[in-house]
Amino acid sequence: MSYARTTCFSGYCWGLDESQVIVLGAPLEETTSYRPGTRFAPRAIREASAYIEYWSLRGKLDVDEHVRFYDAGDALVEQPLEKALEAIGDAVERLSGVGKPLVVMGGEHTITLGIVEGLVRAGYKPCMVQLDAHMDMRSEYAGRRVSHATFARLVVSEVGVPVVLAGVRGFVREELEFARANHVPVIDAHRLQDESVAAVIPAVSKLIEKSVCNHLHLTLDMDVVDPGFAPGVSNPEPEGITPRILLDIVFEVARLAVLRGMSLSMDVVEVSPPYDAGGVTSVLAAKAIVEFAAGVVAARSSAR
Amino acid sequence: MSYARTTCFSGYCWGLDESQVIVLGAPLEETTSYRPGTRFAPRAIREASAYIEYWSLRGKLDVDEHVRFYDAGDALVEQPLEKALEAIGDAVERLSGVGKPLVVMGGEHTITLGIVEGLVRAGYKPCMVQLDAHMDMRSEYAGRRVSHATFARLVVSEVGVPVVLAGVRGFVREELEFARANHVPVIDAHRLQDESVAAVIPAVSKLIEKSVCNHLHLTLDMDVVDPGFAPGVSNPEPEGITPRILLDIVFEVARLAVLRGMSLSMDVVEVSPPYDAGGVTSVLAAKAIVEFAAGVVAARSSAR
Amino acid sequence: MSYARTTCFSGYCWGLDESQVIVLGAPLEETTSYRPGTRFAPRAIREASAYIEYWSLRGKLDVDEHVRFYDAGDALVEQPLEKALEAIGDAVERLSGVGKPLVVMGGEHTITLGIVEGLVRAGYKPCMVQLDAHMDMRSEYAGRRVSHATFARLVVSEVGVPVVLAGVRGFVREELEFARANHVPVIDAHRLQDESVAAVIPAVSKLIEKSVCNHLHLTLDMDVVDPGFAPGVSNPEPEGITPRILLDIVFEVARLAVLRGMSLSMDVVEVSPPYDAGGVTSVLAAKAIVEFAAGVVAARSSAR
Amino acid sequence: MSYARTTCFSGYCWGLDESQVIVLGAPLEETTSYRPGTRFAPRAIREASAYIEYWSLRGKLDVDEHVRFYDAGDALVEQPLEKALEAIGDAVERLSGVGKPLVVMGGEHTITLGIVEGLVRAGYKPCMVQLDAHMDMRSEYAGRRVSHATFARLVVSEVGVPVVLAGVRGFVREELEFARANHVPVIDAHRLQDESVAAVIPAVSKLIEKSVCNHLHLTLDMDVVDPGFAPGVSNPEPEGITPRILLDIVFEVARLAVLRGMSLSMDVVEVSPPYDAGGVTSVLAAKAIVEFAAGVVAARSSAR
Amino acid sequence: MSYARTTCFSGYCWGLDESQVIVLGAPLEETTSYRPGTRFAPRAIREASAYIEYWSLRGKLDVDEHVRFYDAGDALVEQPLEKALEAIGDAVERLSGVGKPLVVMGGEHTITLGIVEGLVRAGYKPCMVQLDAHMDMRSEYAGRRVSHATFARLVVSEVGVPVVLAGVRGFVREELEFARANHVPVIDAHRLQDESVAAVIPAVSKLIEKSVCNHLHLTLDMDVVDPGFAPGVSNPEPEGITPRILLDIVFEVARLAVLRGMSLSMDVVEVSPPYDAGGVTSVLAAKAIVEFAAGVVAARSSAR
Amino acid sequence: MSYARTTCFSGYCWGLDESQVIVLGAPLEETTSYRPGTRFAPRAIREASAYIEYWSLRGKLDVDEHVRFYDAGDALVEQPLEKALEAIGDAVERLSGVGKPLVVMGGEHTITLGIVEGLVRAGYKPCMVQLDAHMDMRSEYAGRRVSHATFARLVVSEVGVPVVLAGVRGFVREELEFARANHVPVIDAHRLQDESVAAVIPAVSKLIEKSVCNHLHLTLDMDVVDPGFAPGVSNPEPEGITPRILLDIVFEVARLAVLRGMSLSMDVVEVSPPYDAGGVTSVLAAKAIVEFAAGVVAARSSAR
Ligand SMILES: [Mn+2]
Ligand SMILES: [Mn+2]
Ligand SMILES: [Mn+2]
Ligand SMILES: [Mn+2]
Ligand SMILES: [Mn+2]
Ligand SMILES: [Mn+2]
Ligand SMILES: [Mn+2]
Numbered sequence A, B, C, D, E, F: 001m002s003y004a005r006t007t008c009f010s011g012y013c014w015g016l017d018e019s020q021v022i023v024l025g026a027p028l029e030e031t032t033s034y035r036p037g038t039r040f041a042p043r044a045i046r047e048a049s050a051y052i053e054y055w056s057l058r059g060k061l062d063v064d065e066h067v068r069f070y071d072a073g074d075a076l077v078e079q080p081l082e083k084a085l086e087a088i089g090d091a092v093e094r095l096s097g098v099g100k101p102l103v104v105m106g107g108e109h110t111i112t113l114g115i116v117e118g119l120v121r122a123g124y125k126p127c128m129v130q131l132d133a134h135m136d137m138r139s140e141y142a143g144r145r146v147s148h149a150t151f152a153r154l155v156v157s158e159v160g161v162p163v164v165l166a167g168v169r170g171f172v173r174e175e176l177e178f179a180r181a182n183h184v185p186v187i188d189a190h191r192l193q194d195e196s197v198a199a200v201i202p203a204v205s206k207l208i209e210k211s212v213c214n215h216l217h218l219t220l221d222m223d224v225v226d227p228g229f230a231p232g233v234s235n236p237e238p239e240g241i242t243p244r245i246l247l248d249i250v251f252e253v254a255r256l257a258v259l260r261g262m263s264l265s266m267d268v269v270e271v272s273p274p275y276d277a278g279g280v281t282s283v284l285a286a287k288a289i290v291e292f293a294a295g296v297v298a299a300r301s302s303a304r
């Protein structure tokens, strides 16, 4: 005795076994310094996902025909921060173990630290591609060592994950120096907008080859997009990329990972619904997840 | 392998068997003539329900300690209107058959026609208490015979349900005449605000005694409340009652039905989240459901 | 060859000859010091007027059955302020000459100065009832002699109109002293909320008797209502009256004027749609106009 | 005795005889499945039209100097859907008979079916250019055969109108197959953004030549534009075109029709003011109507 | 060389020496579980304070004539929570030492713990009056021992401050039991609305007499007011008190303290501007500070 | 005894002597004809400035390391308009005399007339670069000779300042003719978007050479940007430039002035926070000020 729910990603509540892609919410909001609201993002992205179209111009296919999403609900986010990151990591550890592409919907960017730790605990050797207006590589921020402004430094220096960073335009000197010292390739926002996917894929390919990673994690801070197209973020920063370039990169990164025989995951973070005028940021975030799935399907089709 | 969801009413997803009250969504929006948005109400009320407190000043008890809600999700609302009302009626028929108090979250007021038809199909003989700024007893509205402005006439004349109507202040002459001709007691908004529950309970008692109904259905059009306290409705009409009087009536009606040994149900309709400035209407709607449950618990406690 | 418009007050575009009440817009916004937006009020009130109900609980009648509104459109509001006030005055002069009750929708409160000057030019001897959170009797404000904060002083001292002032709670000493020196009865907000219409009608009656006015003008600054019920105003001031008391006064003042054989007019000012969360202030403003018409109809019916 | 109104398109209420372009509202909202609000669009577009500038960079001319708009008001939109479409068709039949370019402001996209039927009843043989993120060529949607998601299929298969479709990015396989089977040229969003007007005009020219149509109808679903520039639509879909390309196409299509000696019309649909953050979508819709008029003027000037 | 600023409380930036009342901001937001935004409250309350009127109906005086506010700016709120509370406490310690009434604008309710600790460090023996919809006396909340839902328990049990609690309607059993066990008088929301200041002053008088406190601190959680009048709060809870009763209590408590020869302070917390539809909550918060000052002035005048 | 404030530009309140760039607010809003709200812009831009990043991709430097901003507060804006413009001019006269780059945050565009008059009174010979969707060169507007739609004509014809105008797309014939007759180079919006800074710098260089100005003033009407990126303006006009081109021009114009040894200033006007969906316009305005400072720093560095 059960009636239709519209609260799972895509509007359908498929079971884990019948699914091709897994979706998890992580509504963490603890270190947000400016505009609050990321705690409401998983809900808003799920809602948007029920209404957008699932055709992919890039894959020339209807994602709806190929992918059923399993929505695992939200990880339990409780105080203190360490406990929340651990809960997110535990969920990722178990869900990534299933061997299907996994998408996590934040929440603030700090969740990515929990995610990569979960991947490592699950036995993966992840490489990470970070699309972000910021570097998130400070040594400390607002009195915290672990925060949305420091997490990527910890991913590199403590978890030991190789990273490619693209779309940046707002950072401080210590972040730039950390990136250089740690051999993190940095593609700034102007170059990313001008060269698009052509600036990213070679860097990712090189990273994969150089490192010995067997898993690709794409972390998508929605503030990498221009505030005109994605106003609903915690820290809007002018001069971001267009949605088309964002989706090009998401599709190609997913495709690359599958073609290389790697397992893969993605997170979409920093969406802040209270500031999302017209709801366009949630819609774009949902579309990015669809295009991620399209990249997976396209790669598998071409592989056949 | 499943993580915490916050999308069930009360924030917890209890099973049907372990529950004391059942909740169902009916996001119907088809005949709304003025401010649209009731389609989003079940989602908004569920969200509000996860954050408010469950203490009842009237019952002097914590509803959380006594009631677990089973959230049956949303009834499938599809075109045409008749099909949607039938689907709502089917859900109500089955869920009311379980023998636990049932709450339906609209959607527009038209769902109440589907609900009472479902109750009748389940074998109940319902009486209805309608709290509303309007009578909803027109013979036709905007070219439609079945609509949010006509449903109560059909409940009376076609389904044959005895009705008490309270809180009205906006109507036309044919509605007033229909009510009189059909012996519907009408308590207007001024009197309801002045006399509160004392104006309602005697009328309901008399209705129950006079009729041979064994089930009490309370239909709560949130526009009965003053727009200052409930701005998020399709048709705001000044001079409504205060939240305190609303909750007094909800509590006492629920209590009365249980004390009389009747089965009972409620619907909460016409909430329009896009117009719900500050979210206060959804919060009040959620609280009304909690106070309904409190009335049930209080009656059962006193009965013991 | 013409299709339905919904842009006249009440949703119907009646001709002047077939009408019983005249409505005029005066979207003046020039001296507003705090929250802007009154320029959009006539549009918003017209929109609300097309959807609310026209039943009057006070008159026990459907205003729709008795009153057709002629909507004269908006007076041409142009720079400088003097020119705009003159245009409003000219419109009022001509429209009031028709001999039907006239309602002007502001715009900022300064329009009332133009209105009473127009009434005087049309040959009337007006008395004025002002419902307002403020006195608007400063000698100067923000460098201006004529403004929304000074107009009432000019109405009294320059146009020579006797005034009753009710609902006030925000003012400075010089205003209080001016009111006292000029024999303006002042009913503060606490007393108005406690005594309602009973505090107003005797004062108005005395004013009419003492003066030799043959026309009653009611000026309704919507900030007289509590911001909880009327958030969409330029200068929200806590502790206002409830909508029910507002409508009681509007109805009774209109009724009184007709019963005394006086001609009458009203303005509704200071509504600021950009701040009107949930649209409830425009709805209440529209309802006040309906209840004004109801008072007229009720008086005429009882007179027969 | 009449005062200035600002409720006609362009802010001026010209008569039919003195006008060069006719504007009609069609606030139909009946089959909208996702974000409601198109019922309020004609009002919002008229408001925006009173404030924007009328210079055309493309035509190098001030539209205000050449075009007076006759605003015919809104077609009467009543239940059921068939009746509403017929009323819209009747209005179009009569107004298009006047022989002046006609613009219809929706409302949802379904109105276009009524419009082309009206054009046919008026004796025209229309061809249609559709700018849309979607194909609107489903065989059924949400239980309806006639809806905003199916109307274009009916325009092609039942009314027999040849169509060019541009800007699409969200659709399902059956729509793509229908378009192919019916020889509908489809220019997807990526190609439209890359090639702009150069992708459209040859397709339209070929259509005109191949078919024997003597009237060109341009239907403009505002969701063809990227949600960053046009958030206020029912179904936002990422990766739309820029406003500049939109206006290029509108101008050139209007110009082409006049140069070919064809009569012409346009509709602008799917604007949803409640979601129109900052009001930019209504402004763009109004500008599209101005640029349509500019295209007409430019063609006539060059023809002389 | 300095120009007019409008960013100090009251719109004027007076010096400490020339001031009669001190204002401090404490934009702490760290443990907020539901609706975020209290971090923006000091800014919003300051803005509102520059526009409201300073007349007090209760004191029959213009506060502007008697009180100049010194705005000390915002305390530095940094991670972790303990450090922020200490910074707030330090500021309070120093500012309260000046011997003038002090008002702190939150921020979440947790700041009150820092405030009372600062008062104690400054050598005061404070008693506290808490107006709140909630008790804030849980032993733990969302994994935290110190939070907006636990602070009052710590104020009582760890700082040893006697408390009177009024306006409550949402709480759990352990809070009620803690209050009883610790002799905290509890006036629930229904009683507070019915009896108003008459329910509070005797309880406060008794508290002062029974205890040996020489300082009175009034903590005002704006959610004590009904959400219809104060929508902009983190945790809206229906059935709150009206603004008039709130201001009655604020005025009388301030007056009482001065008449008893006690020093005094107040905080206004939990205002959440992003949810403050129409800005009415910030306006009411600013007015409460004005009425607090009025109470002080009135007491001193009567004392003379 | 003073605590951290966040109300100065950049979030830090530096003294005049220790500063490198001066910021002044001018919240004038008097002649705004369409969407009000520019009175709130200085406050909103200051708030945004406290959160954005200060890295400049163009200068490859952190502005925070080189520039401390002195925030002079707001000029006192009082009635009548002439007095307000004089007050703004006086502030500019004194602050520009300090010899540091000066930025004025409007307010409506009319303030620029006051600014250039102040510059002239301070002894400068200014040239002006105007980025604007409009020309602002009408001879009269809405009954006013001095307004946001006429100010640039007065700057040219009465103050005698040479002007370059770029980004225009909305104007009337008399403005175009005035520009031509007065040798004002005009770069329209299409050309500015296509050629970017390459279209502007040569025109500015020529202007500087041809004229004998020793000061460069850049006036930035935010409506020059496309409404998709800058919705929060009084008069949104489609087809504006992108943020990247805007910032390119701001940076290069500032750099050019310093390299030529000229003193320089900028204003940022027409931001309307009530319409600034998602706050993105204020963020972009704040960033433009940062990039202006970056241009100054970059020029000085290269000069060394
Ligand atoms: Mn970021
Ligand atoms: Mn990030
Ligand atoms: Mn109703
Ligand atoms: Mn109803
Ligand atoms: Mn007032
Ligand atoms: Mn007033
Ligand atoms: Mn579409």
Ligand SMILES: [Mn+2]
Pocket: D109, D132, D134, D136, D148, D221, D270
């Ligand atoms: Mn369409």
Ligand SMILES: [Mn+2]
Pocket: E132, E133, E134, E221, E223, E224, E235, E270
């Ligand atoms: Mn509370």
Ligand SMILES: [Mn+2]
Pocket: E109, E132, E134, E136, E148, E221, E270
């Ligand atoms: Mn509290």
Ligand SMILES: [Mn+2]
Pocket: F132, F133, F134, F221, F223, F224, F235, F270
């Ligand atoms: Mn402009």
Ligand SMILES: [Mn+2]
Pocket: F109, F132, F134, F136, F148, F221, F270
């Ligand atoms: Mn300008």
